[in-house]
Each structure stands twice: as structure tokens, then as C-alpha cells.
Amino acid sequence: MIKTILFVCTGNTCRSAMAEGMFKKMLEERTKSNSKIEVISAGISALPGISPTFEAISVMFEQGIDISQHYAQELQEELIKKADLILVMTNEHKEYIHKEFPFAQNKTFLLKKFTINNKSESNQNNQRNYEIIDPIGRKIEFYRIIARELKNNLEKILDKIFEENNKLWW
Numbered sequence: 001m002i003k004t005i006l007f008v009c010t011g012n013t014c015r016s017a018m019a020e021g022m023f024k025k026m027l028e029e030r031t032k033s034n035s036k037i038e039v040i041s042a043g044i045s046a047l048p049g050i051s052p053t054f055e056a057i058s059v060m061f062e063q064g065i066d067i068s069q070h071y072a073q074e075l076q077e078e079l080i081k082k083a084d085l086i087l088v089m090t091n092e093h094k095e096y097i098h099k100e101f102p103f104a105q106n107k108t109f110l111l112k113k114f115t116i117n118n119k120s121e122s123n124q125n126n127q128r129n130y131e132i133i134d135p136i137g138r139k140i141e142f143y144r145i146i147a148r149e150l151k152n153n154l155e156k157i158l159d160k161i162f163e164e165n166n167k168l169w170w
Contacts, residue, residue, distance in 0.1 A: 001084070002084045002085050004037070004040065004082050004083045004084050004085075005037060005083065005084070005085045006085070006086045006087070007019040007020050007023070007039070007040070009088070009089045009090075009093065009132075010043050010089075010093070010134060010136075011043045011046050011047070011136065012041055012042050012043030012072035013043070013046075013050055014053055014135050014136055014143070014146070015132055015134065015146065016041035016043060016089065017052045017067050018056050018059070018146070018147060018150055019041065019087070019111065019154060020041035021060050021065040021067040022063070022065060022147075022150055023158070025063075025064070025065050026155065027158070030158060030162070037161075040079065042074060042075040042076070042079050043073070044074075044096050045074075046074045046075070047074075048071070048073055051068070051071060052072075053135075059140065059144055059147045060147070062144075075097075080097065080103075080104045085107055085109070085161075086104060087110075087114060088108060088109070089110075089111060089131060089134070090110070090132070090134075091110065091130075094108055094109075110131065112130040112132060112153050114157055114160070115156040115157055115159075132149055133146065
């Protein structure tokens with residue numbers, strides 16, 4: 001049973017902050033504000049206390065999601081231990097967690113690959129297709145593309161979690 005989901009990116013000011021905000025809203029809408037899942041995010045190289053980028057805040061605001069009060073936090077062991085599911089944006093993030101927190105290997109997945117049944121890790125080039133590119137320093141339209149990519153995948157993840165948990169504890 002998943003009780004805590006941790007989204008991980010590099011700085012915790014774009015992708016993981018956006019994913020956290022989106023997933024919280026999706027859970028709220030799906031469970032009528034009665035979700036028992038905690039959603040958090042962190043960055044492997046985050047500067048604690050930094051706000052999300054202007055573009056991330058703006059793109060989320062366009063979707064009715066306010067992440068302006070989010071503050072970056074660095075990925076730490078207590079967050080890894082707390083999480084039942086860790087969803088990362090790139091292979092680099094996954095490799096970092098596997099190296100630094102080997103006990104978390106079985107609960108760490110590329111966000112875009114989590115709902116795919118074929119877990120084959122053999123082709124590294126193919127793995128790049130499952131990464132969510134960092135929008136930092138890019139124009140707001142690129143943030144919109146990333147937001148759509150996150151939303152499409154998060155909807156599938158939410159469906160999978162509901163299916164696996166059989167909706168017994170919502």
C-alpha cells in the first residue's frame with residue numbers, strides 16, 4: 001500500500017515541484033479531498049528554501065495549481081526511508097539514488113516508465129526516451145510541454161495506484 005510518494009529531480013524548482021503540485025490536485029479531485037497519500041518532492045542538488053522558477057509557477061497557475069509556496073528541499077535519507085514510491089525524472093536521478101541509498105532500489109522508478117509493464121533496462125539509448133527533460137533556463141512554452149508530459153504520465157500513475165490498492169482505503 002502506497003502512503004507516501006516522493007518526486008525527485010535535480011533542483012526541486014521545476015519538474016518535481018510541478019509533479020508534486022499536479023499529483024496533489026489529482027488526488028484531491030479523485031478522492032474528494034480525502035486522500036491518505038502524502039505527496040512530497042526533493043532535488044538531488046537542491047538549494048533548500050529556493051522557490052520554483054517563475055515559469056513553473058506560471059504554468060501551474062494556468063492549470064489552477066498554486067506552487068508559489070513550495071520551497072526546494074534537498075534529497076535526504078529520511079525522505080527516502082519515508083517514501084513508499086520514488087518517481088524520478090532521469091536515469092541520472094535513479095542512478096544517484098541507487099548508489100547513495102541502495103535500500104531504495106526496489107521502490108525507485110523513472111516516472112515515465114512506472115506504468116509500463118516491460119521493465120527491461122537493457123538499452124540505455126531507449127532509456128533516454130523515458131526521461132523528462134529539465135526545462136530550467138528554457139522558455140515558458142517548453143515548461144508547458146513538460147507540464148503536459150507530466151500530467152499525462154501522472155494520470156496513468158494515479159490509475160495504477162488506485163487499481164493496485166483496490167480503492168479499499170480511500
